[in-house]
Amino acid sequence: xxxxxxxxxxxxxxxxxxxxxxxxxxxxxxxxxxxxxxxxxxxxxxxxxxxxxxxxxxxxxxxxxxxxxxxxxxxxxxxxxxxxxxxxxxxxxxxxxxxxxxxxxxxxxxxxxxxxxxxxxxxxxxxxxxxxxxxxxxxxxxxxxxxxxxxxxxxxxxxxxxxxxxxxxxxxxxxxxxxxxxxxxxxxxxxxxxxxxxxxxxxxxxxxxxxxxxxxxxxxxxxxxxxxxxxxxxxxxxxxxxxxxxxxxxxxxxxxxxxxxxxxxxxxxxxxxxxxxxxxxxxxxxxxxxxxxxxxxxxxxxxxxxxx
Amino acid sequence: xxxxxxxxxxxxxxxxxxxxxxxxxxxxxxxxxxxxxxxxxxxxxxxxxxxxxxxxxxxxxxxxxxxxxxxxxxxxxxxxxxxxxxxxxxxxxxxxxxxxxxxxxxxxxxxxxxxxxxxxxxxxxxxxxxxxxxxxxxxxxxxxxxxxxxxxxxxxxxxxxxxxxxxxxxxxxxxxxxxxxxxxxxxxxxxxxxxxxxxxxxxxxxxxxxxxxxxxxxxxxxxxxxxxxxxxxxxxxxxxxxxxxxxxxxxxxxxxxxxxxxxxxxxxxxxxxxxxxxxxxxxxxxxxxxxxxxxxxxxxxxxxxxxxxxxxxxxxxxxxxxxxxxxxxxxxxxxxxxxxxxxxxxxxxxxxxxxxxxxxxxxxxxxxxxxxxxxxxxxxxxxxxxxxxxxxxxxxxxxxxxxxxxxxxxxxxxxxxxxxxxxxxxxxxxxxxxxxxxxxxxxxxxxxxxxxxxxxxxxxxxxxxxxxxxxxxxxxxxxxxxxxxxxxxxxxxxxxxxxxxxxxxxxxxxxxxxxxxx
Numbered sequence: 001x002x003x004x005x006x007x008x009x010x011x012x013x014x015x016x017x018x019x020x021x022x023x024x025x026x027x028x029x030x031x032x033x034x035x036x037x038x039x040x041x042x043x044x045x046x047x048x049x050x051x052x053x054x055x056x057x058x059x060x061x062x063x064x065x066x067x068x069x070x071x072x073x074x075x076x077x078x079x080x081x082x083x084x085x086x087x088x089x090x091x092x093x094x095x096x097x098x099x100x101x102x103x104x105x106x107x108x109x110x111x112x113x114x115x116x117x118x119x120x121x122x123x124x125x126x127x128x129x130x131x132x133x134x135x136x137x138x139x140x141x142x143x144x145x146x147x148x149x150x151x152x153x154x155x156x157x158x159x160x161x162x163x164x165x166x167x168x169x170x171x172x173x174x175x176x177x178x179x180x181x182x183x184x185x186x187x188x189x190x191x192x193x194x195x196x197x198x199x200x201x202x203x204x205x206x207x208x209x210x211x212x213x214x215x216x217x218x219x220x221x222x223x224x225x226x227x228x229x230x231x232x233x234x235x236x237x238x239x240x241x242x243x244x245x246x247x248x249x250x251x252x253x254x255x256x257x258x259x260x261x262x263x264x265x266x267x268x269x270x271x272x273x274x275x276x277x278x279x280x281x282x283x284x285x286x287x288x289x290x291x292x293x294x295x296x297x298x299x300x301x302x303x304x305x306x307x308x
Numbered sequence: 309x310x311x312x313x314x315x316x317x318x319x320x321x322x323x324x325x326x327x328x329x330x331x332x333x334x335x336x337x338x339x340x341x342x343x344x345x346x347x348x349x350x351x352x353x354x355x356x357x358x359x360x361x362x363x364x365x366x367x368x369x370x371x372x373x374x375x376x377x378x379x380x381x382x383x384x385x386x387x388x389x390x391x392x393x394x395x396x397x398x399x400x401x402x403x404x405x406x407x408x409x410x411x412x413x414x415x416x417x418x419x420x421x422x423x424x425x426x427x428x429x430x431x432x433x434x435x436x437x438x439x440x441x442x443x444x445x446x447x448x449x450x451x452x453x454x455x456x457x458x459x460x461x462x463x464x465x466x467x468x469x470x471x472x473x474x475x476x477x478x479x480x481x482x483x484x485x486x487x488x489x490x491x492x493x494x495x496x497x498x499x500x501x502x503x504x505x506x507x508x509x510x511x512x513x514x515x516x517x518x519x520x521x522x523x524x525x526x527x528x529x530x531x532x533x534x535x536x537x538x539x540x541x542x543x544x545x546x547x548x549x550x551x552x553x554x555x556x557x558x559x560x561x562x563x564x565x566x567x568x569x570x571x572x573x574x575x576x577x578x579x580x581x582x583x584x585x586x587x588x589x590x591x592x593x594x595x596x597x598x599x600x601x602x603x604x605x606x607x608x609x610x611x612x613x614x615x616x617x618x619x620x621x622x623x624x625x626x627x628x629x630x631x632x633x634x635x636x637x638x639x640x641x642x643x644x645x646x647x648x649x650x651x652x653x654x655x656x657x658x659x660x661x662x663x664x665x666x667x668x669x670x671x672x673x674x675x676x677x678x679x680x681x682x683x684x685x686x687x688x689x690x691x692x693x694x695x696x697x698x699x700x701x702x703x704x705x706x707x708x709x710x711x712x713x714x715x716x717x718x719x720x721x722x723x724x725x726x727x728x729x730x731x732x733x734x735x736x737x738x739x740x741x742x743x744x745x746x747x748x749x750x751x752x753x754x755x756x757x758x759x760x761x762x763x764x765x766x767x768x769x770x771x772x773x774x775x776x777x778x779x780x781x782x783x784x785x786x787x788x789x790x791x792x793x794x795x796x797x798x799x800x801x802x803x804x805x806x807x808x809x810x811x812x813x814x815x816x817x818x819x820x821x822x823x824x825x826x
Contacts, residue, residue, distance in 0.1 A: 208771055
């Protein structure tokens with residue numbers, strides 16, 4: 001049986017500076033480098049292509065697509081070395097010969113051109129086309145979803161605890177979301193619908209972690225009147241540390257398993273979640289709790305509420 | 309917290325057995341017909357095509373405004389109104405001037421709830437048109453609900469036509485749903501190349517038979533149209549002899565004389581009569597067969613066609629003749645449809661996703677199980693039994709509601725496995741703390757359960773909030789994730805507070821005098 005007695009709060013100023021710098025770097029990255037939006041949010045076409053005979057090279061495919069004049073085309077290897085992911089902005093383009101609009105069958109044309117250039121030894125495993133109108137709507141609902149979940153958490157904590165706790169929790173959430181997005185920006189990883197799902201789950205997880213420690217802080221506040229909030233949060237973190245570690249480990253075990261074995265499609269999602277769990281665990285200790293110290297939470301904060 | 313009545317134990321055991329059975333029914337075929345339910349696999353797992361169609365209602369509105377314009381003109385003439393400048397502005401406003409004497413009278417007609425000139429929608433409490441009058445100038449515009457009515461009608465019609473066309477192609481269990489006021493979702497499981505369906509849905513299939521006029525320039529009653537292959541143009545009268553609505557049937561056929569594929573059609577009574585009359589008077593003229601503003605062919609009329617059936621010639625392959633016949637049989641769409649989103653997954657990618665999803669689940673599951681055993685020994689075993697039950701409950705509930713399982717949904721299940729042990733960990737850690745001050749094992753366990761309750765509930769509600777928001781704002785596969793994550797919270801609480809607690813209670817009451825129980 002472990003009894004942790006780490007002095008977390010000894011370093012909280014140092015870690016706060018560290019966190020704030022990371023958040024600032026993330027914001028700078030998000031503003032100046034931006035996010036690498038996938039076709040879900042940018043519109044465009046995605047094709048997952050498998051070379052059946054294993055002979056096709058990435059440059060052959062790239063050359064073939066360049067000949068098709070589809071604008072900006074990116075071709076990259078995807079998972080196994082005979083799978084490729086092709087992305088370009090055009091969707092169902094409408095050309096206008098004379099006065100009549102003719103809808104082009106883009107995918108059909110691409111298949112014909114590819115067969116001519118690299119032979120018939122390929123198959124399309126996945127085709128996704130998102131029109132400009134839909135991508136704008138998806139982006140909008142993604143942002144609304146994240147905003148709404150942050151607001152819901154804020155309100156929930158406010159109802160269950162006191163406003164000081166609410167602020168601590170929400171700062172931790174912003175920290176986790178910004179750092180995760182900053183990481184995706186730094187490495188130009190693709191943001192698609194599943195990343196939004198990951199971010200929302202991170203919000204839930206980070207909150208979960210924060211709430212457990214807060215719950216203990218509140219309990220200890222009621223129990224001890226002569227201990228400063230500085231020591232009290234430290235005691236609470238230590239008391240719950242064993243649980244914090246075990247839950248993070250089991251969650252990470254599940255996520256790493258998805259990342260390694262779950263296939264290419266879930267890679268981005270599981271990576272975002274892994275980052276989120278790490279940031280979420282860290283922020284419960286070094287963002288949420290220091291906020292309570294800074295706001296000078298004391299037994300009075302709790303009791304005042306109970307007398308209402 | 310540790311006491312369980314006999315009835316409670318029985319209920320828990322029975323419930324667990326039911327859900328184990330439900331889960332198993334997905335993997336084995338039971339012959340009892342007791343539960344005929346199965347989890348649906350999402351398109352990303354079984355392969356298939358998802359199309360989001362949007363109706364372009366502009367032509368419908370134009371048409372409706374023109375109809376309104378004609379009926380107003382007729383009304384004014386019938387009622388001897390003096391009117392000027394009756395016209396449509398910007399494809400949205402009907403404008404006209406009335407003589408002073410009629411302004412008041414017509415205003416009251418527009419406001420009349422019984423009149424057909426400006427119908428009143430009882431349930432919206434509004435008229436079809438909003439109008440304003442300046443001196444003697446009237447401006448009529450569709451009211452918000454007038455537009456909603458138009459959109460609703462055209463969506464209803466389009467939905468019906470889309471359904472008919474897809475049914476005619478005969479794909480496997482298509483799913484056709486309305487979404488919003490002007491969109492249709494089409495899900496086609498098992499279809500890995502939606503090209504044919506897309507080309508069928510991309511056509512309005514507005515068929516008209518009209519005479520080619522001999523003039524060189526289009527005049528008021530005619531228009532210049534392109535042939536379908538784009539090679540030629542012809543000037544065609546705007547007067548419609550018969551249209552697709554007059555068709556009873558259409559099918560592809562080999563023409564014995566020319567050895568070409570043609571489409572044979574049968575007309576209804578009205579159409580047959582009109583067609584007979586027109587062809588009788590038009591012998592020697594060219595009759596253009598126009599589909600969606602393009603001429604398919606324009607053969608010369610040799611004889612009057614009175615039998616009510618005929619053929620459409622053209623540069624057809626058997627496939628294109630079959631498709632044209634299908635389009636004509638299923639009727640014209642009220643307005644063009646645009647495909648604004650398309651996602652197609654091939655069946656082998658779907659199978660690969662299932663395989664890798666299940667592999668990740670199995671490995672993640674065993675990693676968590678071994679970790680818990682290593683960490684808590686006997687109580688790890690209890691937590692693991694709860695975890696296994698949890699999985700059965702989760703899959704069982706998904707089966708019971710015939711929910712759709714997607715790849716992110718599988719990720720949600722794996723994540724639930726990782727997070728589900730949290731509640732038990734919270735309890736066990738709390739018990740360890742309680743045992744330090746409380747020597748009576750049963751009391752320590754009891755307060756361990758009690759004191760960890762608020763943290764567990766708070767922690768799970770936060771995840772539930774995320775899942776609910778995702779459910780309402782996420783689409784397709786992501787919705788599948790929110791479902792498994794959300795349902796997983798309830799099954800976790802059940803497995804922790806009933807299964808794990810029951811096992812803990814059985815173990816602790818038997819070993820209550822043992823030192824360092826946990």
